Amino acid sequence: MGALQSSPAPGYVDLAEKTGFSFEQIGVLHKRFKQLSHDEETLQRDHFNRIPDLACNPIRSQIVEAFFDRRNFRKNGEGNVDEIGFEEFLVVMSHFRPPSQHMTEEQREGVRREKLRFLFNMHDTDNDGTITLQEYRHVIEELLSLSEALGTDAAKSIADAAMLEVASISVGHMEPDEFYEGITFEHFLKLLNGFELESRMNVRFLYMDTINLCK
Template sequence: MGGFHSVPDDHQYRILSKKTGFSLEQIGILHNRFKHLSHNSDTLRRDDLYTIQDLKCNPIQSQIVEAFFDRRNFQVDGEGPVQEIGFEEFLTVMSYFRPLSVHMTEEEKEVIRRAKLRFLFNMHDTDNDGTITLEEYRHVVEELLSRSGKLGRETAKGIADAAMLEVASMSMGRMGPDEFYAGITFEHFLKILKGIEIETKMHIRFLNMDTKILCK
């Protein structure tokens, strides 16, 4: 995977900068992070990301890790998982967490917002079928609640089921007794999160970032 190996040169850095929006300095720092995590290899595997200590206590650890190996997040045609990624794929996925620039136009901000939301949608659409199903949504909510230590698994499951019904109501309106809610489509997802400033919440301070808290 990826077209860059070992240490990218200035020309390759500029190509990556244009694609991801990162500065050359940020790309250099993230390349060092990549080499640290991959033990100086040209490719990164899932096990490398699972070594990040702060990620181990994250209730959606597996979804975060899988997002780095999902072809849908590489900004190229294709879908399905890969077994390893190169620096270009790693940097592309990291770019979804890039904070907005004060110099961006409203149109540019909207493009980035939609890309961030598509990334989040893909993260929860684990079976890659274009919808976040009841089971997928329930799993995420259950994990978030049960790992808090305050609720048991059955209580968390009940809250997850109720939350899914609420989402269905927001997405589809009142449904008839014979209607079946298949799941959240991306357009429904956009509707549900309308008004939430995901652009300011979904970011990492790259220049001050320590390798061990890469995905915090």
């Protein structure tokens, strides 16, 4: 522990400032990155197949794509990339980092907004600035796909009903023949106002030694 804290590897100071991770956490994540990438300098989508917990996650595809979405690791980024280096991997991972107890209220609010933006980007799959009914329905269907009691029609009905409720909350009363374009990020912030997100949205494979996710 002392070695990492007193003599960080080159670049660790800059990475710590960008992500909020400690030198020790960066060292642990660098080892996991090298394991997943087979000791290569970049990660590709197929490398995430080595994480068993992701294989059974109903929104696995959204989680994996989040690592290759430029919006999540580059300011004003657009589109996707085919591979990422360690810095991009670490920046995406930082969205799952729980807030420090020593943060100011302003810093805590900034962390919360970043987490919500990350979640929004995961569901805004076509990168048009809104979460549409089709995108929202796709997520709901995936989440409900593990339930044998629900069929496809039931999942669609639930998604449609939930989306209309979201529309009524964010834009007010809607007539049956009105078309709801989708949730903007500002609507998303309002919908989740007061929801305790910071400590819940954390990453399980930060300390992979204890849960054996990398084999």
